[in-house]
Amino acid sequence: MTRPFEIALGILTAIGGFVEIGELVAMSLIGARFGLNLAWALVIAVIGIIIFAEMSGRVAAVSQRPVFDVVRERLGPSIGLVNLVGSFVITAATAAAEIAAVALAIELVTSVAYLLWIPLVGFGVWLVIWRVNFKVMENVTALLGLLLAVVVVAVFRMDPDWGVLAGEALHPSIPDGEGGARYWYFAIGILGAAFMPYEVFFFSSGAVEEGWTRKDLLAEKSNAIAGFAVGGVLALGFMAASALFLQPRGIEVEHLSHVVLPTAMVLGKIGLAVLLVGIVAATFGAALETSLSCGYMIAQYFGWQWGKFVPPMDDARFHAVTLVTVFGASMLVLTGIDPIHLTEILIVFSAIALPLTYFPVLVVANDPSYMGAKTNRALSNALGLTFFGVLVVASIAAIPLMIVTKAGS
Amino acid sequence: MSGSRARKVVAVSLACALGACAWQPRDATVYAAKAVEASEHVRSVTQTAVVVVSAAARGSIAFATAVVMMREAETDAGSAGDTFARFQPPDEASMEIRDAVVRALEGAASAIADARVALLSRRPDDLHRAAPRLQRWASVLALMAERHR
Numbered sequence: 001m002t003r004p005f006e007i008a009l010g011i012l013t014a015i016g017g018f019v020e021i022g023e024l025v026a027m028s029l030i031g032a033r034f035g036l037n038l039a040w041a042l043v044i045a046v047i048g049i050i051i052f053a054e055m056s057g058r059v060a061a062v063s064q065r066p067v068f069d070v071v072r073e074r075l076g077p078s079i080g081l082v083n084l085v086g087s088f089v090i091t092a093a094t095a096a097a098e099i100a101a102v103a104l105a106i107e108l109v110t111s112v113a114y115l116l117w118i119p120l121v122g123f124g125v126w127l128v129i130w131r132v133n134f135k136v137m138e139n140v141t142a143l144l145g146l147l148l149a150v151v152v153v154a155v156f157r158m159d160p161d162w163g164v165l166a167g168e169a170l171h172p173s174i175p176d177g178e179g180g181a182r183y184w185y186f187a188i189g190i191l192g193a194a195f196m197p198y199e200v201f202f203f204s205s206g207a208v209e210e211g212w213t214r215k216d217l218l219a220e221k222s223n224a225i226a227g228f229a230v231g232g233v234l235a236l237g238f239m240a241a242s243a244l245f246l247q248p249r250g251i252e253v254e255h256l257s258h259v260v261l262p263t264a265m266v267l268g269k270i271g272l273a274v275l276l277v278g279i280v281a282a283t284f285g286a287a288l289e290t291s292l293s294c295g296y297m298i299a300q301y302f303g304w305q306w307g308k309f310v311p312p313m314d315d316a317r318f319h320a321v322t323l324v325t326v327f328g329a330s331m332l333v334l335t336g337i338d339p340i341h342l343t344e345i346l347i348v349f350s351a352i353a354l355p356l357t358y359f360p361v362l363v364v365a366n367d368p369s370y371m372g373a374k375t376n377r378a379l380s381n382a383l384g385l386t387f388f389g390v391l392v393v394a395s396i397a398a399i400p401l402m403i404v405t406k407a408g409s
Numbered sequence: 410m411s412g413s414r415a416r417k418v419v420a421v422s423l424a425c426a427l428g429a430c431a432w433q434p435r436d437a438t439v440y441a442a443k444a445v446e447a448s449e450h451v452r453s454v455t456q457t458a459v460v461v462v463s464a465a466a467r468g469s470i471a472f473a474t475a476v477v478m479m480r481e482a483e484t485d486a487g488s489a490g491d492t493f494a495r496f497q498p499p500d501e502a503s504m505e506i507r508d509a510v511v512r513a514l515e516g517a518a519s520a521i522a523d524a525r526v527a528l529l530s531r532r533p534d535d536l537h538r539a540a541p542r543l544q545r546w547a548s549v550l551a552l553m554a555e556r557h558r
Contacts, residue, residue, distance in 0.1 A: 107477055108473070108474045108477050109471070109473055109474070110473055111472075111473035111474075111476045111477050249456045249459075249460065250449075250452060250453055250456055250551070251453050251456050251457050251460070252450070252453040254453075254481075254485065255478075255481050257474070257477060257478045257481060258457065260474075261457070261460065261461075261478075264464070264470055264471075264474065265460060265464060265469075265470075268469050268470075269469070269470065269471050272470070272471060272474060273471075409446075
């Protein structure tokens, strides 16, 4: 594979891999309630995830050590364990939400109740993790996930008044009927959706799986910057589609069907089919990533052999954790828990757990004994510290705002 | 059974009994807020049904997708109505609110159920008739929410 093609493929997979159930639900829900008045929060979140994804990828490529390995070493076993438990619970529950999202999308095609699809989807996730090569798995799901771009086409087909949209995005205000507390609660929700803890674990562990070295740093930087930036445009597309179609009709987002409604109405059956394939690919890909991330974090914390690049016989405990995660996540969904409400809660708890995940990344990226010449420069540090401050404030404010707003209701 | 153990059993039983009771609004303002919440929620559900039924009548939405959306709308409208009906009105004025809102919620739920039947039986004429009826109930619910806000 030629170098430019490899970089382009990496960027495309990063774009397709950015949007998953958290973004789909959060962006559509927020667009329907707040229009584009919270678009600024998405821009900040995308800048933040670019900074930290680049940093964690660089740490992994240079030190050949993924993030959780570093978390345990830097925070110590006790705080590392707290981080492990928090991150594992959130990531495993996210895996459940992703598996449910795949089943919900299939339900929209077949009209067969989504709970009946859960065992099949769970089995499919495990089978792919067990049998399929890491690169193939990542590239196929992420490239098909690019079909989500159909929502941007739908936004253009709605022929909106771009001046009004830009005005809302650039001069945000709190819409009537939505208090300040709810506005800030959902702003934190956007951060949580963009910054699910598993993303940094998967990005850095993936770098080790794919054998990145210092030579791959340009590709790594391009993936993080271009991939997440364009992925952010897709997320903005969902917010805009909801703002243009659902908000004027007073329709709230409570099901996955509400997420697809604007595109289905504007582009008809073909548009809906393309979007559903994109959703299945994106959420299936995220189900693989979250399940693998659970295996990565446990194995890395306890110092076990891990990774798909190792024959399963040699890292049986890693594969066992992954299998138990997929099974447990499927069982959680089968209890009948509402996957959309689960996602809404998860993105807020994800925001609460973020500083514990991102602090060690920032510390190690500044440590010359690990990073050598690739230690953070002044600009990276200034941006990283600023953004870390934002994460800490969001983390502290999340629970009080959740209580005051009754989880945004 | 010792005294302290008996007290523990009584305390746990009481806690379980209280936990099983639905929370009840204690004043009219809170009750009116519940009425607004239910009306707005079912209005949203009814508006979804309007969009889906109109698209189905034009043949511009996949049948399976429309069926799922209408099933969700029917379930949501029914459960929102049931939840609101369980709240005890705290005074006479709230009783009037209850009667009006429950009537509107039930009307909307019934219109959604009829529209779903029309969809399942693939009768375009019935679907064409269902959309304006649903729109009327959505307007009634919007009015309800506005009046009690």
